[in-house]
Amino acid sequence: MKKSPIGIFDSGIGGLTIAHALKRKLPNENIIYFGDTEHLPYGEKSKTAIQNFSKKITQFLLEKKCKAIIIACNSASSVAYECVKEIAGNTPVFNVIHPVVDKVVKQCSEYNIGVIGTKATIQSNIYEIKIKALCSSAKVSSLATPLLAPMIEEGFINEDISHTIIANYLSNKQLAHIDHLILACTHYPLIHQEIKDYYKGTVNVIDSAKIVVEHIAKQLKKDNLLNDSNQTEYHFYVSNYTESFEKSAQFFFQEDLKLKEVKLWD
Numbered sequence: 001m002k003k004s005p006i007g008i009f010d011s012g013i014g015g016l017t018i019a020h021a022l023k024r025k026l027p028n029e030n031i032i033y034f035g036d037t038e039h040l041p042y043g044e045k046s047k048t049a050i051q052n053f054s055k056k057i058t059q060f061l062l063e064k065k066c067k068a069i070i071i072a073c074n075s076a077s078s079v080a081y082e083c084v085k086e087i088a089g090n091t092p093v094f095n096v097i098h099p100v101v102d103k104v105v106k107q108c109s110e111y112n113i114g115v116i117g118t119k120a121t122i123q124s125n126i127y128e129i130k131i132k133a134l135c136s137s138a139k140v141s142s143l144a145t146p147l148l149a150p151m152i153e154e155g156f157i158n159e160d161i162s163h164t165i166i167a168n169y170l171s172n173k174q175l176a177h178i179d180h181l182i183l184a185c186t187h188y189p190l191i192h193q194e195i196k197d198y199y200k201g202t203v204n205v206i207d208s209a210k211i212v213v214e215h216i217a218k219q220l221k222k223d224n225l226l227n228d229s230n231q232t233e234y235h236f237y238v239s240n241y242t243e244s245f246e247k248s249a250q251f252f253f254q255e256d257l258k259l260k261e262v263k264l265w266d
């Protein structure tokens, strides 16, 4: 069981930022990654569609004997966590929202917390609901920033065009009085520095990937599920292969990888 892989999925390649952070934190772990590139972007899809995609992918990862499932996508975490847990049975399921909410509530309950993410995540209002359930005095200001994920996927990072789009979103009056900002999309760690630069130290920009993998590592250790052998394997699957995705995937995972196409919907 300890040697079994950890299954990670996202709508596409955004979750590779979580896979990369996990690999650094737990270098002995085997990983199976599934990016549902055929249905990207999840941020624009209905709740039912995202739930159906997530269930199918979870079944695939369970067939691959994964010892834990990570929903490395905020859009899927916000609407499909419960149904993924149901399918997974005794296999632990992690989402990318709860660990961040727990940490933020501990650190900044008396402040105004900003949240940026896809339309699906922001419309679900999950961050505000979860934060306020733990701390009713917290103020939460959310803004959908749908151009950021495709911008990052196209490699527009640290360029004039990305500075302009980021500044346009962050200057929205909805975020005018925030003290902390949650990057509620797994694509956004790649523009963490750019967002930090925009605020020039006036806002604490929260690194969600780090918080999420620290939580997962702690939990797997507690459950005695960590791999003690160091012969690791990584497998990357997508539902629709293109060369350009493979290139972007390397950029997200920050090293060479080979994507394999698997047709779950045929």
Ligand code: DGL
Pocket: 010, 011, 012, 014, 015, 040, 041, 042, 043, 044, 072, 073, 074, 075, 076, 117, 118, 121, 149, 184, 185, 186, 187
């Ligand atoms: N990585 C996804 C998330 O964290 C965003 C991309 C998409 O819209 O599919 O929400």
